[in-house]
Amino acid sequence: MQDINRSRVLLTVGTASSYCLVPLLAYITTLKLKLDGTWNAILLVAFFTCVLSVVASRFKWVTLRATIECLGCGFLLIIPITISTYIAAKLNFPLADAQLARWDSMLGVDWPFIMRWVDEHSLAAEVFNRAYRTFSYQLILYPIVLIVFNKINQAYQMVSVYGLLCFLASAVSIFWPALGTYTFYQFDASTLKNLDATYGYFFLEQFQAVRDNPDFVWSLEQSVGIVTFPSVHAAVATLCAWAIWPVRLLRYPVLVLNIAMALSAVPAANHYFIDVIAGCLVALVSVILVRSVTQSREGIFPELMRLRLSTKKVNLSPE
DSSP states (O other): OHHHHHHHHHHHHHHHHHHHHHHHHHHHTTOEEEOHHHHHHHHHHHHHHHHHHHHHHHTTOHHHHHHHHHHHHHHHHHHHHHHHHHHHHHTOOOOOHHHHHHHHHHTTOOHHHHHHHHHHSHHHHHHHHHHHTTHHHHHHHHHHHHHHTTOHHHHHHHHHHHHHHHHHHHHHHTTSOOOOHHHHTTOOGGGOSSSOOHHHHTTHHHHHHHHHOTTOEEEGGGOOOOOOSSOHHHHHHHHHHHHHTTOTTTHHHHHHHHHHHHHHHHHHSSOOHHHHHHHHHHHHHHHHHHHHHHSOHHHHOHHHHHHHHHHHHHHHSOO
């Protein structure tokens, strides 16, 4: 229970803090925000999350409270996370596509070849197309699944890790903004037979506008995912595989699904392979940081604590 309380505090404080820090950063970077209608949605979600959480706490409905808080904070985090990606792009660092492509080459990755091969194999293309689109569904479903399986602390940690990895990805993307593989390799998407090219170009208008237009105004309605390096899809895939791992029944199906989702970022979504690697690393760092804050020393070092307790017993025993 102590670990659950720590995880609750981290999630709620982290969510609230993001609404203070992100607008401040937007102001500092001169990113204009259009929040007229958005504020109504934010306040409505925050109000119902708080009220229902208090009611659930009053009646000691721990499972219901965890569901409300995880989903409520998860939805509330969407807006500051999205704004943070535009803040990163607004700083307008030089495009890093050439460097990212060079790193791929050093790894032996031939992106045009991968695209041709996947597109020629309809089953592989369909798997990647579908896996890529499971992103939002997994983020909504898995905290509920964890709570149902009585992994409440893991559910709180999952949502906190999601928020942290997204903010870290935004921070990293400041230094490596990119147009992505479709543009860099001048890829003709009209030649694709099975792969969906939607995510290859649809973000470019917003990405270039926030970088080049000093009068650009952010709005939730127009927002899209504009981070290339690191891949947030790969980061979330890593998060989901880690989060569901304690649920033995779902462990391996979810692992397979998220391996596919992480890899799908390359053929289905305009990413370099190095983006996927970086996304996985960002997720692992986020998991370590959240667990280090939310778990008690007993939870992190169980063997060490048992050793200490046994030593004390020996010292206290009469000679």
